[in-house]
Amino acid sequence: MILKFKISRTVNVSKYVALWNTWDHEHLPYVHKQFGNSKILYEDKNVVFIETKMKIPFTPFFISSLHTLTNTKDNNVLVIDTMPFGIIAKLYMEYIQLSPKKTRLVNHYELSLPGFFLPFKKIIISSIRRWNNVNWNEDLPLKLRRQLALDFGFKDFFGNDPKNKNKPDILNLPLPRLRGSILNERN
Amino acid sequence: MKEIIKKNKLKNNGYRFLSKVFSDEIYVVFIDNKYIAISGFCPHFGGPLVLNENNEFHCYWHDWKFDVVEFKCINNNYKRSLKRYKVIELSDSLEVYL
Numbered sequence: 001m002i003l004k005f006k007i008s009r010t011v012n013v014s015k016y017v018a019l020w021n022t023w024d025h026e027h028l029p030y031v032h033k034q035f036g037n038s039k040i041l042y043e044d045k046n047v048v049f050i051e052t053k054m055k056i057p058f059t060p061f062f063i064s065s066l067h068t069l070t071n072t073k074d075n076n077v078l079v080i081d082t083m084p085f086g087i088i089a090k091l092y093m094e095y096i097q098l099s100p101k102k103t104r105l106v107n108h109y110e111l112s113l114p115g116f117f118l119p120f121k122k123i124i125i126s127s128i129r130r131w132n133n134v135n136w137n138e139d140l141p142l143k144l145r146r147q148l149a150l151d152f153g154f155k156d157f158f159g160n161d162p163k164n165k166n167k168p169d170i171l172n173l174p175l176p177r178l179r180g181s182i183l184n185e186r187n
Numbered sequence: 188m189k190e191i192i193k194k195n196k197l198k199n200n201g202y203r204f205l206s207k208v209f210s211d212e213i214y215v216v217f218i219d220n221k222y223i224a225i226s227g228f229c230p231h232f233g234g235p236l237v238l239n240e241n242n243e244f245h246c247y248w249h250d251w252k253f254d255v256v257e258f259k260c261i262n263n264n265y266k267r268s269l270k271r272y273k274v275i276e277l278s279d280s281l282e283v284y285l
Contacts, residue, residue, distance in 0.1 A: 024232065026249045142234070142248060149233030153210050157230050157265065180264045 001118055003111040005125055007132050010104045011140065013147040015075075015097040018105060019171050021143050022069070022077055022093065025050055025183055032138050034131070036062045040183045043174045046071045050183075057127060071173055088112040101147060107132065190283040200238050203227045209285060213272060218242060218255050224272035224283045225258065230265070244269065 011018060021027075025048070028035040036053025043049070047070045053062040063084075070078040077093040092108040109128065117124065158176040177183065188208050192215060196202045201216035214227035216238045225244065229236050234248030243261065244253040252262045258269040273284040 020232075030247055030250050145235065146233050148205075149212075149228050152205070152212065152228075154228050154233045156232055157267075178264050 001113045001115050001121075003109070003113060003121060003124065005109050005128075007107045007109070007129060008104060009136060010098070010102065011143055012102055013143045014101055015095045015103045016171055017143050017147045017150065018095050018103045019075075019077070020146065020175070021139050023048075023071075023171065023173055023175050026177060026181060027142065028052060029182070031142065032135060034134065038183060040174075041066075045173045048174065057131070075171075085117075086114050087117075188285065192281045192283065194279055194281060203235075206283075209272070211270070213283060215274070215281065215283070216255075222274040222276055222281055223255065224274045224281075226270035226272075230267060230269065236269070 025038050025040065028038045034055045036055070038050055038052045041049040041051055047068065050067050050069070052065050052067060054065045055062050066082060068080045070080075072078050072092075076095055079089075079091040079093065081089040081091075083089055088111070090110040090112070092110075094106040094108065096104040096106065098104055111124070113124070156176075190204075190206050190208050190213065192202065192204070197215060197217060201214055203212055203214040205211075206213045212227035213224055214236060215222060215224045217223075218238070225236065227236050228234070229246035229248065229251055231246065231249055231251050234246040234251075236244040236246050236253070238255070239245040239252075242255055244255065244258075245251070250262070251260060251265070253259060253269050254261050258271060259266075275282040275284070
């Protein structure tokens with residue numbers, strides 16, 4: 001069974017800032033209650049394999065999950081997750097910059113589920129919407145503040161993009177991080 | 188160039204404001220009987236530095252912490268100090284200089 005649906009939202013930040021938030025994996029355990037520690041298993045300028053501890057909804061327990069994120073040719077993000085019970089979740093995150101500081105993010109979900117999930121179709125969609133909503137609300141202050149900081153001429157600890165200091169609209173991956181980063185434990 | 192702040196704007200964990208003069212967010216706190224002003228943007232990615240209960244500047248985005256004496260990062264291998272501003276205390280206000 002294939003389950004397809006979309007979640008669309010608009011935020012008052014540039015596409016660069018919206019994408020930065022998606023590729024900043026270090027904030028997950030500090031900002032999102034649903035995530036425990038994360039570890040990068042592999043990454044390069046187009047792809048990351050990341051192991052996260054994700055909270056099982058309505059329980060105090062965390063399980064390990066593997067996520068793959070790909071920087072697509074059109075500068076969007078494709079997330080493919082394998083989940084328990086043979087579920088494969090494909091999420092294409094489309095970032096549409098409406099103006100220099102306004103971006104629409106459309107999440108295109110495509111879940112491949114075993115047939116016995118059919119009676120739970122509505123519950124699954126509603127749970128994902130709720131999960132998405134919680135994440136969105138936790139991330140929103142980061143995006144808005146990051147946009148504000150950049151508007152004020154803020155330079156990251158690595159100095160943003162050295163080739164384009166005044167207009168940081170090119171996202172170079174992977175995002176620089178320190179040697180002691182919590183994400184590096186497996187490297 | 189300077190900014191003038193009324194002392195009564197400072198609450199327990201300080202006062203932050205956007206300064207067009209310095210093109211920065213300035214965060215002023217009162218610690219150990221003196222006023223300290225820093226850039227409120229964490230040097231990592233610009234998150235909000237806040238004075239926590241352990242008297243450290245803390246950014247919750249990635250859990251970066253800085254001491255309030257040398258303004259160095261205490262839990263990450265980051266060598267630079269926080270950006271500081273000079274503060275001159277007047278009777279009911281503060282003058283902040285770069």
